Amino acid sequence: MGTFILKRVLLLIPTLIFISIVSFIIIQLPPGDYLTTYIQALEATGATVDQSTVDALVKRYGLDQPLYVQYFSWVFGMFKGDFGYSFEWDKPVSELIWNRLFLTLAISITTLLFTWIVSFPFGVYSATHRYSIGDYIITFFGFIGLAIPNFMLALILMWIAYSAFDLSVGGLFSPAYAEASWSLAKLIDFLKHIWIPVVVIGTSGTAALIRTLRANLLDEMNKPYVVTARAKGVSERRLLFKYPLRVAMIPFISTVGWSLPLLISGETIVAVVLNLPTTGPLLLRSLQSQDMYLAGSFIVLLSILTVIGTLISDILLAWLDPRIRS
Structure with a gap:
């Protein structure tokens, strides 16, 4: 190893x-x-x-130098630790990126944990209770989560929060903490706001992982070694966690490699819609x-x-x- x-x-x-x-x-x-x-x-x-x-x-700006x-x-x-100089902002790049990168990482890692925590039990339940009412409900919401674009879900949540609760869901901080230094009060305020982008960004990924785990687990549960173990009297719970679930988790875990960049790229559009102070909007502006x-x-x-x-x-x-x- x-x-x-x-x-x-x-x-x-x-x-x-x-x-x-x-x-x-x-x-x-x-x-x-x-x-x-x-x-x-x-x-x-x-x-x-x-x-x-x-x-x-x-x-x-050193633009007269050769590219190499x-x-x-x-x-x-x-x-x-010197990442160069930002022409547009007239500041060292290091002064611009770290706070935004930290917020982006916080959202991305929290979203990744959210997708795993939600998709794992729902995926297992959907596979072990195939064609039940619960399976149909999970499948229905899974397709809805895959079909609705992240930015549209963000707009819907913003509209519901404003029209029904008279709340503004833009940004990651309340106005009083937006420019304040980090403290316990600012951290609590941050946690109150972070769930919105986490739900928006994580919905499609959660739905996809539920479908992936369900399909993999159903495939494993019909294989001969599972039928043999069941015939020998192994309990369903022990059989599920010892054999097929372990194998079905392989494609599930392999998604970690591409989930993180997908979360970050998906965060860009959501960040523009929700006015989040993350890397997405600043990266888009620097490219333009x-x-x-x-x-x-x-x-x-x-x-x-x-x-x-x-x-x-x-x-x-x-x-x-x-x-x-x-």
């Missing part, structure tokens, strides 16, 4: 290097750069920009304005989370099924 984990950890190094290169290239693909976008915005307001100003901005020089400068700076260091840092950090999620998934699968270690 230790050798297996070590191999997976060593594979992270070339993977992350490749991710950083691809991220930097993708950000550079659109024509122009931040300075081009900035000048066009000024000209749209009727302002004129002389060449000396343009040259000064180019030198200030800009890339290596950015990557080596990361090891020192071609703020390359800010956008690149977000993409790399979120990619690291994806790789970590895949590593966790591999370790859990190896623990659950020893055949995977070989």
